[in-house]
Amino acid sequence: MIFRLSPKSRRNLSRIIPYGVIWLFLGWFILTLEFLATGNENQRPETEITLSFGVLVFASLAVFIAGLLMGVLEVFVFKNLFRSKGLGAKIALKMGIYLLFMLILNALTFPLAASLELGTTLTDEKVWEKFWRYLGSVTFWSTLISLSFHILLSLIYSGFSDHLGHGVLLNLFTGxxxxxxxxxxxxxxxxxxxxxxxxxxxxxxxxxxxxxxxxxxxxxxxxxxxxxxxxxxxxxxxxxxxxxxxxxxxxxxxxxxxxxxxxxxxxxxxxxxxxxxxxxxxxxxxxxxxxxxxxxxxxxxxxxxxxxxxxxxxxxxxxxxxxxxxxxxxxxxxxxxxxxxxxxxxxxxxxxxxxxxxxxxxxx
CATH class of the missing domain: 3.30.70.1230 (Nucleotide cyclase, GGDEF domain)
Structure with missing residues (x-):
């Protein structure tokens, strides 16, 4: 039996997936800049996760899923929630909501990445010591800025998509x-x-x-x-x-x-x-x-x-x-x-x- 998505489901998927792609490529771009600047040398090992292949795969999957979650919220939850607001107010309100949501997600995923880096389990005290140091560090604020940039770029995409139409925007992007x-x-x-x-x-x-x-x-x-x-x-x-x-x-x-x-x-x-x-x-x-x-x-x-x-x-x-x-x-x-x-x-x-x-x- 061949399972086929309805046209509406396919359309919704085509609208959600770009958010994941935006987050993934932007994440890779930021990691590449950091790699070129530091030569993959961890400048703050007490609060930063040292990049390895396993951490890279985990981080890529995490940011892609985070982008997809934002896409789901944009398509199904926030589509008409702030319709009466101006563009500036709409972006500001969404920025606040998404940033809080993504910080919670970051707090959940950081210990997992730390356990991968340290080669230990989530129950290890070293994982949670690093997590608490991270929350009060420059690394945390760097992450906050990075997340804000991800969210802002995604909201700009969302605005163009709503005003031009998803199909038109995609055709303009692909040429x-x-x-x-x-x-x-x-x-x-x-x-x-x-x-x-x-x-x-x-x-x-x-x-x-x-x-x-x-x-x-x-x-x-x-x-x-x-x-x-x-x-x-x-x-x-x-x-x-x-x-x-x-x-x-x-x-x-x-x-x-x-x-x-x-x-x-x-x-x-x-x-x-x-x-x-x-x-x-x-x-x-x-x-x-x-x-x-x-x-x-x-x-x-x-x-x-x-x-x-x-x-x-x-x-x-x-x-x-x-x-x-x-x-x-x-x-x-x-x-x-x-x-x-x-x-x-x-x-x-x-x-x-x-x-x-x-x-x-x-x-x-």
Whole structure:
């Protein structure tokens, strides 16, 4: 039996592991600087751990696990805890919490490293004598500064990841789109119904809160169906898939229905809090795009190609024809047979700005 992680679990892992990698490489960097400065001669043997291969392996594992623990806390615990705070206050509060947590972890791991260095057990008095000397030494303050640097760098990474999106940040780091690439992708343009009148009714502040709640409810379905958010444009969201992923089990279509189901499950909440139940319409299309980094003042991953223009115009036809989800024949023909059989042809229709008609199909 082959065990497969869900898309959401894989995404969470891909967000947590970089913290461990940051801590590991930063730890190696600091150890390398110390080695070059001292020639691996222990300047303070009464409070410092002498580096050996065994200690290096233990220390590497310890800092990697510490980084992973920070990643777990960032992804699952502190994700929304300080949302109302400014960036400076958020970093300061998290720094304090993480530093306390890491100092406790350091206090637990130092005796283990000391026992490895001395070749003895944890119950040996020499281990604990060294530990108590360490707590009142320059070595301890050096460790405190090192931990603070680890935490600060990780929080900077976390901030960039939250604002740019994990996938975008990873692509910028790896340079995948440093040079424009041609690739096949699926796009969904999803637009909220009656948004103009709703914004007027709620006012700009409550409408902002409403949009935040609305997008939050859609996010799990997007992740579970391996989609990526390309852009938020007011009340419109653009979701994209690599074509192979989006077509696998019809995920691009299933995502639409999963999002709709999630909003329906929260209908009572939206009605009670905002006096309205949100709904949306969407256009789906696939094709070749050029993908690359763009921007002089702000870098972002940018898609360009006729497929985006077509998808946007398809979405606008949903309201005219009273449909919730419309797609093109080229995408419909690649869907699983059961989904394709449910599609209803709307005939050959004209799209704004295009000379040739295109056959469109309703999926909902």
């Amino acid at each position: 995948r789109y440093h040079r424009p690439l041609g690739e096949s992708r699926i796009f969904m343009f999803l637009d909220m119904q009656s948004s103009t009148s709703l914004a007027e009714k709620l006012g700009h502040q409550r409408y902002f809160d409403f949009l935040s709640s609305y997008y939050n409810e859609l996010s799990d379905a997007i992740v579970e169906h391996e989609g990526s958010v390309y852009q938020y444009i007011g009340d419109e969201i653009v979701i994209t898939w690599e074509t192979e992923k989006g077509l696998r089990n019809g995920q691009c279509v299933a995502c639409f229905f999963a999002m709709r189901k999630q909003l329906e499950s929260k209908a009572r909440y939206f009605q009670e809090v905002y006096g309205v139940i949100p709904a949306f319409r969407a256009g789906l299309h696939c094709g070749q795009v050029t993908t690359g980094e763009i921007g002089a003042l702000k870098k972002e991953i940018f898609f360009t190609g006729d497929v985006l223009n077509v998808t946007s115009r398809i979405q606008k036809l949903c309201k005219i024809y009273g449909k919730e989800l419309i797609t093109t024949q080229v995408l419909k023909d690649q869907l699983p047979q059961a989904m394709a059989d449910q599609a209803q042809s709307l005939g050959d229709l004209e799209l704004e700005g295009r000379a040739e008609k295109i056959e469109l199909f309703s999926l909902a």
